[in-house]
Amino acid sequence: MRRGMTLIELVTGMGLMALLVLGSMTLHAGTMRSLQTTTSDVTMTDQTSRALRKVAENIRQAVSVTTGTGGTSITYNLPAISSFVDPVTGEKEVSMPPASDGINRGYTVNFSAGTVSDSQTGQVLVRDVCSYDPDPNSTLYNKAYVPFQLVTIGTYKGVTINIITRDAKGLNPRTVRMKTTTILRNAP
Numbered sequence: 001m002r003r004g005m006t007l008i009e010l011v012t013g014m015g016l017m018a019l020l021v022l023g024s025m026t027l028h029a030g031t032m033r034s035l036q037t038t039t040s041d042v043t044m045t046d047q048t049s050r051a052l053r054k055v056a057e058n059i060r061q062a063v064s065v066t067t068g069t070g071g072t073s074i075t076y077n078l079p080a081i082s083s084f085v086d087p088v089t090g091e092k093e094v095s096m097p098p099a100s101d102g103i104n105r106g107y108t109v110n111f112s113a114g115t116v117s118d119s120q121t122g123q124v125l126v127r128d129v130c131s132y133d134p135d136p137n138s139t140l141y142n143k144a145y146v147p148f149q150l151v152t153i154g155t156y157k158g159v160t161i162n163i164i165t166r167d168a169k170g171l172n173p174r175t176v177r178m179k180t181t182t183i184l185r186n187a188p
Helices: 007-060
Strands: 064-067 073-077 081-085 092-094 105-110 115-118 124-127 148-153 156-167 174-183
Touching (some): 007 073, 007 174, 064 148, 124 156, 148 174
Antiparallel strands (some): 081 092, 115 124, 156 174
């Protein structure tokens, strides 16, 4: 009766176990890299889309809108609220015809700092903003863009908001491009 294993059987078993562990570690490392890339993409997309949505929602109600030189800033005034309470909603409504409340609000893109910020509060809405499109697969590669641009859509006035962010950390830099056009409800 034979007890134990031969040296060849032991070395072969250890070699197979080492290959199994090495394969598992390689798979785990690849999964972690993929998770990090996905997390970075989701964070950048979320940050940029929230800022874009906030700017668009606030500007949509404006009675007057102006853009600064190069379209890196936008200033707007919201409509004044009437002193009368609506009997149906119980809320104060916009005065008719819409007139400015006299408070200048705005947003500024600072390409040097890589930020989009609220001009009134100073709150930074987006970080890592690029002044050009860094994606070599884009048709606008290495070209500058205008973040805020006044447009006309039929008989309506509108604003096009364009933000490009880049996360250059890691082996594979990531880029997020978002653009929306908002029709101004109360602008003459």
